[in-house]
Amino acid sequence: MATHTMRAVRLHEHGGPEVLRYDEVPLPEPGPGEVLVRVHAAGVNPPDRYLRGGLTSMPGKADSTVGLPAIPGTDVSGVVEAVAADVDEFVVGDEVFGLLRFPGFDGSAYAEYVAAPASDLARKPTGIDHVHAAGAPMAGLTAWQFLIEPGHDHPSPFQDTPHRPTALDAGTTVLINGAAGGVGHFALQLAKWKGARVIAVASGRHASFLSELGADRFIDYTRSRPEDLVRDVDLVLDAVGGPQSRRFLRTLKRGGAQFPVLPGDFDAQETAELGVTVSSAQVRSNGAQLAELGRLLDAGTVRVAIDSTFALADARAAHERADRGHIQGKIVLTVA
Structure with missing residues (x-):
């Protein structure tokens, strides 16, 4: 390869979107077990914004793993440019x-090239482009590991026991809060794939979008409180979380479960009295699971909704869009 440098977005300090800088940096070299990927698109995810804002250690890890300047981003789609000698899955x-x-x-x-562990990658579905593929990994795997199969035995840092999904079938009713967002719209489609009945909760502007994805019932939270309208569901997946998450507990039947994607405020005595469980997971890279999700994407069983795209050099604008919230699907950076 003739060039030894590339363009990348880096943080030199923590703060708002304005701290994202478009820099020239050394080209990475793949280490053992890695491939070099020429990036065509990179997904924008909440942890990218948490890092930008000053979070430098993952929940459950005591020490910071980040040194500045740092290149954010975890979701990527692109083409293999070079392969380490011990990698035989990709060429x-x-x-x-x-x-x-x-x-x-x-x-x-967030770069033109990235050195990526081969075990974190899967072949891009041929039926979708790089933009849509880059929108899938974190949100899609989060929904998969919450609803279908964790793929690991690591407990969430917010609980002591490993997460166990609820069996989904035609006799199951699932309520998804935040159904229009990245995780939510994947969770809706995966639940429908398993045959479940899905109640989608989002603002009214997303009603037709969620109906197209297969929602059986839609609740506009700006007009009605879901906890006043719904009873006896088997599972609540709350992709919003926060201190208000516990209000969904009373929508569950006895024996039901609530899965908060983000930390919530729950009372053990209340959940015991209601006869329900609360369980969370921490998504982990998993190329094999991503390959399974990729087959659903290729078949059109699951699709990636794109809220907006921005050029890599315009990462600041992408983060400004993310900070405004009310996202429909995913925000993606494109690399020329």
Whole structure:
């Protein structure tokens, strides 16, 4: 390769979107077990913004793993440019996508090239482009590991026991709060794939979008409180979380479960009295699971909704969009 440098977005300090700088940096070299990927698109995810804002250690890890300047980003889609000697899963020219080195802040996906662990990658579905593929890894794997199969036995840092999904079938009703967002819209489609009945909660502007994805019932939270309208569901997946998450407990039947994607405020006595469980997971990179999700993407069973795209050099604008919230699907950076 003739060039020894590339362009990347880096943080030299923590703060708002204005701290994202478009720099010239050394080209990475793949280490053992890695491939060099020429990035075509990179997904924007909440941890990218947490890192930008000053969070430098993952929940459950005591020490910071981040040194500045740092390249944010974990979701990538691109083409294999070089392969380490001990990698035989991929060859130069393969189109791949993946969630890189998560949980952690060293994915370095906001760049023209990235050195990626081969085990974190899967072949990009041929039926979708790089933009849509880059929107899938973190959000899609989060929904998969909450609803279908964790793929690991590591407990969430917010609980002592490993997460166990609820069996989903035609007799199951699932309520998804934040159904229009990245994780939410994947969770809706995966639940429908398993045959479940899905109640989608979001603001009214997302009603037709969620109906198209297969929602059986839609609740506009700006007009009604879901906890006043719904009873006897088997599972609540709350992709919003926060201190208000516990209000959904009373929508569950006895024996039901609530899965908060983000930390919530729950009372053990209340959950025991209601006869329900609360369980969370921490998404982890998993190329094999991503390959399974990729087959659903290729078949059109699951699709990636794109809220907006921005050029890599315009990462600041992408983060400004993310900070405004009310996202429909995913925000993606494109690399020329």
